[in-house]
Amino acid sequence: MDTQMLTYLFVGASFALYIFIAIRSRAGSTGEYYVAGKGVHPIANGMATGADWMSAASFISMAGIISFVGRDGAVYLMGWTGGYVLLAMCLAPYLRKFGKFTVPDFVGERYYSQLARVVAVVCVIFISFTYVAGQMRGVGIVFSRYLEVDINVGVMIGMGIVFFYAVLGGMKGITYTQVAQYCVMIFAFMVPAIFISMMITGNPIPQLGFGSNVVGSDMSVLEKLNGLSEELGFAQYTDGSKSTIDMFFITMALMVGTAGLPHVIVRFFTTPTVRDARKSAGYALLFIAILYTTAPAVASFARINLLNTVSDAKYQELPEWFSNWENSGLIAWTDKNADGKIQYHPGKPMEGSPQFTDERGVNGERLVSNNVTANNNELYVDRDIMVLANPEIAQLPGWVIALVAAGGLAAALSTAAGLLLVISTSISHDLLKRNLMPNISDKQELLAARAAAAVAVVVAGLFGIYPPAFVAQVVAFAFGLAAASFFPAILMGIFYKRMNKEGAVSGMIVGLVFTFSYIVYFKFINPGASHAENWLFGVSPEGIGTVGMLLNFGVSLVVCHLTAAPPKEIQDMVEDIRVPTSGGVESAHVDDAKGQPASVS
Incomplete structure (x- = not known):
């Protein structure tokens, strides 16, 4: 069976x-639709959180950006990992103890204000649509x-799949779908990493291969990369171009933005007790670490393979993957x-993707309607393909290539869902119901939640068809918006x-408006001015x-110090959610027996 048929088989x-x-886990109530009835086992929730967390940015784009920019790409590893911790x-255990359906629900009740709730809903929509643009773009690429x-047709196919199981199953369907997606994506990420680590370093463990010598050489992987990069005129792979202050601010934005991401926070609302929420957080960290500790090795191996394959090579002699x-x-x-x-x-490189024509050049290359590069560089490579193309560049078996395709789709679809x-719960529960x-x-x-999800799928698809930047960068913007709006309010x-x-309310509005503006x-109105000076x-x-x-x-x-203090019952409530409870028993502010949030007002 050829690679194409294997791909259809694996993806199908x-x-x-x-x-x-999704059909087996169809939600029958708002409790099941919003928080899966709060009955998800910690291990299952940990895997679902891992799938929710390891989006197309983690699976497809993170290793790609590290592969191209070297040290500077470490901000994504440090920021996202530290932020999850x-x-x-x-934060998560306290939010779980509070026992609401959504982050705007927490903000509205904690700050005893419908205006605060509405501002939080606006923040959720801004953050989530910015984030989902990267996921739909990843679906289109695969x-x-x-x-x-x-690519646009691919985005529309992805929209159809997400529409089916997100609208039908809600959180209950998404949770168990994400468990399956985690298994698919982690297997798809690790199998080629192990293969390529063996080929390049002789070590089957990618994390150890990353620090080993290249087979047949006395140079380590990073020394080899530095040498190849310098030969072609690039800076050393281990050097960085970003200033220290910018590295720090990006890492911090990713870290605190993580703590304000509503789609990750809501995962901790699905466990039966606060104790289970803590357990699921530990399991999720373990499941996430498997991919995140492997990503630098995958990035380095992919860069070595790319440079060795395409540099100064004759176009007609390039392998089929090109x-x-x-x-x-x-x-x-x-x-x-x-x-x-x-x-x-x-x-x-040219801003945006190259515009292809139907013509072929004298060498048989696919022509573009405008120059894709400036200076002496002749090659345009989209950063988002490095993980996906890596098995083909390394000439791995067809079933591995097909597995990576299924994994890339699983990563993008899980987070998109x-x-x-x-988005749908914020509109139906916080905007309409509340x-x-x-x-x-x-x-x-x-019904309103499902209708809102359907509209959100369409809008997300449009973002995927007209993406503002490459996947990891789009996601970085979402984290910045979350850092500037939600994190201080939650903390x-x-x-x-x-x-x-x-x-x-004042802080959220100022933070969101400033960051968004x-x-x-710098990215849309005047991109030419986007320089450090x-x-x-x-x-x-x-x-x-x-x-x-x-x-x-x-x-x-x-x-807050120029205005009146919160009512005493609100201050007592804040004190209550910080007091640990024994045996996993929750406070009266959490849930009633039917899984509905108890009012605190």
């Missing part, structure tokens, strides 16, 4: 499994190459000196009794969420 089987689980250990369809990815629109070559060889040197659920239509029945609320809501509704200006304090748009967070904290604290 995984989709059939997801749909089967912060969320799991310091489909475009492996199923040989246009033309496959070229046809998908994710690799392009412009023979500037007409020598028939690929010159891969430092050069500024979680984000779409958060604000505009408080008298609607449980059945009507469930002070748990640990600072004096914080009132005026302070929290900064990103939009023009940035505020030398901080890039990817790291500006940290400044937004500091503004949020500052404004919140000043405003």
Whole structure:
């Protein structure tokens, strides 16, 4: 069976499994739709959290960006991993004890304000749609190459799959689908990593192979990469171009943004008790660490393989994988000196994806309608393909390539489903039930949630078809928005009794507006000015969420001390959720027997 048929088989089987689980786990109430009836086992919740967490950015793009930028890409590893620890250990158990359905629900009740709830809903929508753009783009990339369809068609197919199991199953269906998706994606990530680690270093454990010598050489993997990079005119792989302050601010934005991501926080609302929430956090950290400790090795191996394969090679002699990815629109070559060889040197890539024509050049290459590179560089490589193309570059068996395709789709779809659920629940529960239509029945609320999810799928698809940047960068923006809006409100809501509704609302608005405006200006309005000398304090748009967070904290604290303190019952409630309970028994603020949130007002 050839690789293409294996790909259809693996992808088709995984989709059939997801749909089967969604049908079997169909939500029948808002409690099941929003938080899976709060009956998910810690291990299952840990795997589902891992799948929710390890999005297309982690599976597809993180290793790709590390592969291209070297040391600078470490900000994603440090920020996302550190942020998860912060969320799991310091925030999630307290939020679970509070016992609400959504993050806006917590904000609205904690700050005794419908305005605070509405502002939180707006923040959720901004963050989630920014994040989901990267996921849908990842779906399109995988489909475009492996199923040989246009990227936009791939996005639409992904929309159809997500629509089915997110709208039908809600959190209950998504949870058990994500358990299956975690198994698919971690197997798909590790199998080629083990193969390639053996080929390059002789060590079957990628994490150890990363620090080993290259087979047949006395140089380590990183020394080999530094040498190859310098020969082609690039900076050393282990060098970085970002300033120390920008590295710090990006890492911090990713870290605290993680602690404010609503689709990850809501996962801890699905366990039966606070103790189970803590257990599931530990399991999730273990499951996530398997991929995150492997990513630097995969990035380095992919870079070595790419440089060895394409540098100064004749176009006609390149292996089949190059033309496959070229046809998908994710690799392009412009023979500037007409020598028939690929010159891969430092050069500024074209903004956005190359615009292909139906014509072929004199060498048989796929022509583009505009220059894809500046300076002497002739090669355009989309960063998002490195993990996906790595097995083909290394000439691994067809079944491994097919497995990676299924894993990439699992990563993108799992997070997309979680984000779409958060959007739909925020609209149906927090906006409609808690604000505009408080008298609607449980059945009507469930219908509204499904309708909101359907609309969100369509909007997410449009973001995937017209993405603002490569996947990891888009996700970084989402984390920055979360850092600037939710994190201070959640942190002070748990640990600072004096914080009132005026302070929290003011801080969220200032943080979100500042961060969003900064990103939009430098990435969309005036991208030509996006250089360190023009940035505020030398901080890039990817790291500006940290400044937004500091503004949020500052404004919140000043405003809260200029206005009245929260009511005594709110201060008592804050004190109560921080007091540990024995035996996993929860406070009266958590849930009633039917899984509905108990009112604190």
